[in-house]
Amino acid sequence: MHLTHLNIHHFRNIVFADLPLHSRFNLIYGNNGSGKTSILEAIYFLSLGRSFRSAQLSRIIQYEAQNFQLFGRFFDQTELTIGSMRERNGKSVIKLNGEAQLSQSVLTQAFPVQLFNPESFNLLNSGAQQRCKFLDWGAFYYDNAFLKTWQQVKRLVKQRNAALKQQFPRNYIEILENELVEKSQSLHIQRQNYFDKLAPKVQEILSVFSNQFAIQMSYFKGWSSDKPLSAVLAEHYIMDVKTGITNHGPHRADLRFKVNGHPAQDILSRGQQKLLICAIKLAQGALFSQKRKTGCLYLVDDLHSELDQTHLSHLFEKLMQTNGQVIATCIERSHLSDLFKPYDAQYFHVNNGRLCDTKINQENLAQQGSSEKTFLSAGEQQ
Template identity: 35%
Template sequence: MTIKRISFSGIRNLDDVTLETDSPVVFIQGDNGSGKTSLIEGLYLTGRGSSFRSHDLDHVINYSKDQFVCHALLGDQQRIGVSRHKILKKTQVKINGDSAQSLSELAEMLPLLLVTPLTFDLLNGGPSGRRRFLDWGVFHVEPGYKHVWQRWRKLLIQRNKLLKNGTMARLELASWTDQFVSASKKIDEHRKRFYKELVLKLESNLNEGSQFNNDLSNQIEVKYDRGWSNNSSMEELLERSLELDQRRGFTSVGPHKADLKFSAHGISAKEVLSRGQQKVLITHLLLAQLQLLREKRNLDCTVLIDDLGAELDQENQYQLLNTLLEKGAQVFCTMVDAEQVLNLSLRLNEKYHAKMFHVEHGCVTPLNPGD
């Protein structure tokens, strides 16, 4: 889904602005601290209703204002908007003028994929980041997953509450455990199905690329760890761990412990692969997700890339952007180096019309090749 126009007011250090963004690729150039990341944050807020920089939306509001407001006009003429009022402590999400029932309605309308320098730590970070990566794909590719996940999450929270209450009757805990097990198995089924498709797409992409990619394909193995042993039933494992779980006050096995494990020749990939190889692998994982989204749901994704130049050299910058555009994505990309932006836009303009904006002290202005 293309974002044709975006309007922001009251976001961090950004001046109020309306940008015409009806282009496959939009470059946002400016020095560090100029407000580039705040602009990406505004786009993220518009499509997710949350920030990737702060859990408290009040922190996003400009210090001199009481609220922020984000509006976007999408390619099919639909309109979405998100606002947060600091004094009223009220967040509003609207779709075509009507209040949305949940943030997931936004996510369904405008699939957003965020790429920051931290994204390239997917292999080195903890399993929670890899679960979020997996669940983002399942959520967008399998429509029924949202309701399954929401029910499972409520059951996990309730079971943990019962575990913390030492006086709670074991019979009541058993009832909630049965429901938790049933929901957990459904989560596992959805994740496993998506994982298998993702790995097939990843292998295909790597084998179609350069010799560097082919060498990487021959090394890499991706395994899905569902969060409990394949050699025992979940019911049995929960019964075995019940005493320990009651002492700790939380459930020790289940989908909330799932992980994607990457290895090369039987050794953890983060210990074997160079930083460059890790970047290539993660880039192809992201591309595989976008391909599945397009093939399974006929949906195109908006990709937000913050500080492209921080992690990739110029040729890989071009290859990533070109491939994303070939997959039907609209890309918003921040960069510091104005010359690199110009070179990339000139190369991409052979197929795609790029738009460029300059950010300085929170002021966003159109940038033309001759400027």
């Protein structure tokens, strides 16, 4: 699966951009504030219907514009199109192959992206919810039944919390609990199955990166492993009523990492933590490829400032070995061009929200018989 074309309108500082993408390797470079991360954010938004840096639409829609529009053409055995439009008033239109969709999950399912950015390196310290989201990304693609179970659990936890807050009778809450217990067990099994595939893959990739540290990875289902959820809910009922929330259940699940029995975040250097996180993301991508027989899209933002040269090349080597599409950013073209040199790649230079030019990798021009392409964004043509 790969994105062949991306159109961006009124997204952050990009008035209009049209990116013809290479099926494997793409490098976007330009000064700080030029719009590189915004391009990756637009692709991420197409897939997940949210940004990785702002929760509020008003921050993402271009100042003074009423909406932003994103349009992508991608190839997955056949050519497909995806579109996403968001108005300032919150109205949204999402389309797959020109047909309006009611749920973002249709686009997420069709168009998977895996993001590597400096913020992803906070995963170990960022709380169970973030780590669980991470696990759920993989489980969503690994098991077709996952989304439905996840939505049911989410709804039931919300309903139980509302009932606790409003001090509904115990027998009413028990009816919700019975259903919650059943769905929670299914969700736990789906997560556990995915985790059992993920953990050895992470170890395998980590051993290529470094043999300096041994990680024990575990999955916590959200409640005590030696008791059924029904017993845990009954035991903590008074506390749940007091706090007005369900304190135990699959919404409290976590991915945990230890080194010699201690929390990994207290032991690993910052650099080692980054490697671990890269290994987890690569492992997720590899499992996706195995399952779907196609690669996902890897968005790699600004990592030359986060990883030293050796680890950066380990990461890119691994990315190049996947069957996915890589779209990476850096400030100076030279930061990553050596890593891209052996491959056919597309280069994009961004300046003040405008694409200045795109180039096929110079080294491969002769082989491709292709001439250098230069185009201007609509903003420059005016």
